[in-house]
Amino acid sequence: MRYISPREGNCQAPKLINSFSIIPISRVKGKTENDLMKRPFKQVYAFRRGFIKPIKVLSKTHSYYKYVNWLFPIGRAIYPAGFCRLPELATAMMHVVNYPYSKKVVEGKDILLAKEAGRHA
Incomplete structure (x- = not known):
């Protein structure tokens, strides 16, 4: 993990995450993501x-x-964005840190795209 000083980057946090969910764990995760994006980090990514x-x-x-x-295999064939392997997630995380990604909320389809880009970088 890499700590980035607040002086190095923009401290603006996007308002993309809904922290008013019905499901308690989603509410906690949304609040945590919002709080992290309000912090003065250069880049923060939420992986869903x-x-x-x-x-x-x-x-x-x-x-x-x-x-x-x-x-x-069945779920991956039906809905590829909802299923990933642990090495794919790790590769996507490393790629997003090394080559900043345009989206702050990285969802399943973005993980697969970042994983592919990380493999070819």
Whole structure:
């Protein structure tokens, strides 16, 4: 993770995130994203990633993944923006930090695009 001094960049925060959701965890996440974007960082990105398929070597994954991982290929075929693999998310995060992205809220389809751009950079 890279800390960027407030003096290095623009301190304007976009008003893109709805923190008035019905679902409590979405409300907390929206408020956290809004609060982070109000901070004087040069760049802040909110990743909304959907279902993440973990890599096999992780030892601290939830046990329910062994029951739902079979859904990943089906879900990816039906709705690719809602399903990603952990290495794809990591590559997209590194690409967004190294090559600033135009959107502050990075959703599933943007993760796939940033992942592809990161692979070819």
